[in-house]
Amino acid sequence: MSDSKFDYSGLKRVVKIGMSYRGLFIAVVIVAILSAVVSTYRPYLMKDAIDLYILNKDVNGLMKFIFLIAAVLFLEVALNFFVIYYANSIAQKVIKFLRVRLFNHIIKFKLAYFDRTPNGVLVTRSVSDIETIAEIFNNGILTLMVDALRMIFIISVMFYMNWMVACIVIVILPLMVVITNLFQKALKSVYQAERTVTAQLNTFVQERLSGMTIVQLFNRQEKEFEKFKVINKDLRTAFLKSNLYFALLFPVVEIISALAIGLLLWFGGLRTAMHGDVSVGEVIAYISYITMLTTPMRQIADRFNAIQRGLIGADRVFKILDDDQRLPNNGKELLTEVKGEIEFENVVFSYIQGSTVLNGISFHSKPGQTIAIVGATGAGKSTIVNLLSRFYDIDSGDIKIDGKSIYSIELSNLRSHIAVVLQDVFLFNTTIYENIILGKPEISLEQVQKAAKEIGIHDFIMSLPNGYRSEVSERGASLSVGQRQLISFLRAYVYNPEILVLDEATSSIDTESEILIQNATEKLTKGRSSIVIAHRLATIQQADQILVMDAGKIVEKGTHHELLNLGGYYQKLYEVQFQSSDF
Numbered sequence: 048m049s050d051s052k053f054d055y056s057g058l059k060r061v062v063k064i065g066m067s068y069r070g071l072f073i074a075v076v077i078v079a080i081l082s083a084v085v086s087t088y089r090p091y092l093m094k095d096a097i098d099l100y101i102l103n104k105d106v107n108g109l110m111k112f113i114f115l116i117a118a119v120l121f122l123e124v125a126l127n128f129f130v131i132y133y134a135n136s137i138a139q140k141v142i143k144f145l146r147v148r149l150f151n152h153i154i155k156f157k158l159a160y161f162d163r164t165p166n167g168v169l170v171t172r173s174v175s176d177i178e179t180i181a182e183i184f185n186n187g188i189l190t191l192m193v194d195a196l197r198m199i200f201i202i203s204v205m206f207y208m209n210w211m212v213a214c215i216v217i218v219i220l221p222l223m224v225v226i227t228n229l230f231q232k233a234l235k236s237v238y239q240a241e242r243t244v245t246a247q248l249n250t251f252v253q254e255r256l257s258g259m260t261i262v263q264l265f266n267r268q269e270k271e272f273e274k275f276k277v278i279n280k281d282l283r284t285a286f287l288k289s290n291l292y293f294a295l296l297f298p299v300v301e302i303i304s305a306l307a308i309g310l311l312l313w314f315g316g317l318r319t320a321m322h323g324d325v326s327v328g329e330v331i332a333y334i335s336y337i338t339m340l341t342t343p344m345r346q347i348a349d350r351f352n353a354i355q356r357g358l359i360g361a362d363r364v365f366k367i368l369d370d371d372q373r374l375p376n377n378g379k380e381l382l383t384e385v386k387g388e389i390e391f392e393n394v395v396f397s398y399i400q401g402s403t404v405l406n407g408i409s410f411h412s413k414p415g416q417t418i419a420i421v422g423a424t425g426a427g428k429s430t431i432v433n434l435l436s437r438f439y440d441i442d443s444g445d446i447k448i449d450g451k452s453i454y455s456i457e458l459s460n461l462r463s464h465i466a467v468v469l470q471d472v473f474l475f476n477t478t479i480y481e482n483i484i485l486g487k488p489e490i491s492l493e494q495v496q497k498a499a500k501e502i503g504i505h506d507f508i509m510s511l512p513n514g515y516r517s518e519v520s521e522r523g524a525s526l527s528v529g530q531r532q533l534i535s536f537l538r539a540y541v542y543n544p545e546i547l548v549l550d551e552a553t554s555s556i557d558t559e560s561e562i563l564i565q566n567a568t569e570k571l572t573k574g575r576s577s578i579v580i581a582h583r584l585a586t587i588q589q590a591d592q593i594l595v596m597d598a599g600k601i602v603e604k605g606t607h608h609e610l611l612n613l614g615g616y617y618q619k620l621y622e623v624q625f626q627s628s629d630f
């Protein structure tokens with residue numbers, strides 16, 4: 048968006064969405080015009096009340112006239128209510144539409160996007176930035192239109208009553224326009240700063256809440272609190288700055304309005320007393336009109352700012368909506384019967400361009416085999432499993448399932464054949480049952496229970512307060528790592544995929560869960576093509592093939608015994624990592 052001008056393309060897009068509720072939009076515009084006419088008419092009636100009835104002491108006529116003024120007032124209130132209520136209603140419809148579109152859009156983005164975009168920024172975009180768009184309708188264009196129309200009508204009536212008086216009063220108005228314009232410019236940059244700091248604060252709080260364990264474990268409460276105070280101070284400064292501009296704007300406009308009334312009393316009063324071509328009622332009506340002119344003029348800056356603020360929000364939201372960060376899904380093939388043969392052919396991959404993480408990975412596993420991947424931390428083990436499910440796309444080489452490149456397979460079809468059990472199991476804040484079926488209602492509770500019995504974790508789930516209906520707290524914090532992984536095993540088992548990807552938990556797990564996990568792993572991998580990032584001796588020993596990784600390469604390949612006999616990297620790794628953890 049350019050710095051000093053409105054981004055009309057953003058405004059056009061927002062209005063276009065508003066126009067999809069065309070009937071309501073047009074109704075609000077018509078009522079807004081009516082409201083401008085009626086409100087301009089009221090002071091004119093007051094003029095007549097004074098000149099025709101009060102000055103002529105016509106009490107009966109005055110009483111009738113007062114009813115007319117009251118009726119006009121009532122109509123004005125009703126019309127204003129309609130405009131405010133339905134403009135807001137359009138605004139809510141627009142932001143609901145945008146929120147749904149934005150969420151639906153972001154949810155399809157590739158993981159690489161989330162790696163580089165802080166969650167807090169996305170939360171700000173989807174919640175507060177979208178809310179500011181509502182202001183474009185609430186306080187923005189529609190109200191601006193009513194105000195502009197009202198001003199045109201008022202100025203016309205003023206000229207109609209007496210052009211000389213109108214000229215004297217109106218001379219003052221450009222001053223008001225210049226001043227509000229200056230304020231509007233200053234406020235724009237302040238609003239931008241306000242939004243940036245709000246996103247920073249959201250990101251900060253979000254990260255600290257997610258990483259609360261680390262914060263507390265490393266006694267970082269004080270340090271984090273200090274950082275929080277700094278961002279919070281920045282936010283306060285940004286808000287105070289906009290507040291200052293508002294506070295200044297009000298008295299300045301008041302002075303200009305008083306100046307206009309002073310001029311009117313001087314010139315209008317002179318005309319009344321000396322020439323008689325301006326009536327008392329007209330002077331009173333002019334005073335009303337000046338107040339009616341200065342209020343929208345003062346608010347014009349607010350209106351423009353509401354639009355400006357909304358457009359900054361819209362610009363940010365549209366930027367995400369226009370950004371297609373989905374993984375290309377050009378594959379057309381649909382796998383129906385998967386045997387589970389997996390092949391990596393000279394795969395080269397980097398998360399960030401120029402820093403290669405996997406450097407020519409090749410291996411082949413036959414249907415039903417279990418491949419174990421071992422290696423030092425950072426060697427690239429998790430990366431291999433990420434690539435199989437196409438969470439990221441490779442730089443070169445190929446990955447095949449049953450001889451077909453995964454890039455020729457439709458993405459959701461590909462993923463439907465692979466179940467992934469990660470170390471850090473994510474559980475949603477709902478029941479265990481819901482967490483297992485993940486929104487597939489066709490999987491009944493009975494099926495889940497049967498599966499749980501088969502892999503030996505039914506008793507563990509039944510030992511929870513409400514069994515399968517136990518609520519899991521956010522991210523599964525109420526369960527141990529082992530328990531969470533057991534639930535994830537069940538999730539995978541219920542889906543009964545042809546290929547299983549398993550990242551064994553490294554963290555210390557209680558013996559009971561350990562035995563359950565061991566049994567479940569055996570059950571889950573049996574006869575199923577599996578890739579396991581192995582941290583357990585039992586898994587290693589049973590694997591058909593072990594890939595030993597170091598710095599993005601496979602340095603050794605073979606069965607446990609073959610690799611031990613080789614007396615190389617694996618043997619050393621085995622001595623350090625596995626021998627001591629024999630259980």
Ligand SMILES: Nc1ncnc2c1ncn2[C@@H]1O[C@H](COP(=O)(O)OP(=O)(O)OP(=O)(O)O)[C@@H](O)[C@H]1O
Nearest residue numbers: 162398399404422423424425426427428429430431
């Ligand atoms: N999302 C990411 N963005 C950028 N770099 C990443 C990302 N994930 C991993 N890496 C980098 O890729 C390399 C391989 O990481 P990977 O997680 O595959 O290792 P690993 O062998 O599974 O390690 P660990 O045993 O510690 O889980 C590391 O250098 C890591 O820093």
